[in-house]
Amino acid sequence: MTIRDRGNIKWTSLMLPEHVKELRKYIHEEYYDIPEPNVDEQQMDNMNELILEAMEFHFPLRFTLY
Template sequence: MAKDRGTIKWSSLMLPEHVELLKELWKEDEKVTKPLLDPQQIEVIHNDLMEAYRLRKYVTLSRYQNATISHLTGLITKLDQYGYEIVLQTEDHNRHRIPFQQITSLIVN
């Protein structure tokens, strides 16, 4: 069976505006809705956050932001219960401020 390159083979015949429009449409297809967490799941995530912060353990968390879910691994350097956010330092020494409501899952490594 012949191997087809899909829309890639036609991109040289398209205007740059059309190519950009196709890329935007593909990004729209990748968008996901935010998972709904029940109170028990939220409590488990909260307890795991507290334990990882107290014991200085690395965590891998899933974060919902801008209609996508991304995964980050790092060490929790700050836990702000009043501001409802954490500061996660990844292995490349970048710091991410993550609000609690964006966390969809958490694994303590």
């Protein structure tokens, strides 16, 4: 005997359009509205030195792109 589940369809009747709109707005603000950092020339030089050292000594680096 298998149970037929309707997935997300069963939850749509519980959500008002206003709630869906606010949830989408919240997710967008939380994850996508991160301001781009202002990097001056000295910080760029420091990052370049760090990258060069990591390449030379095989250190792992993690980058975040905007």
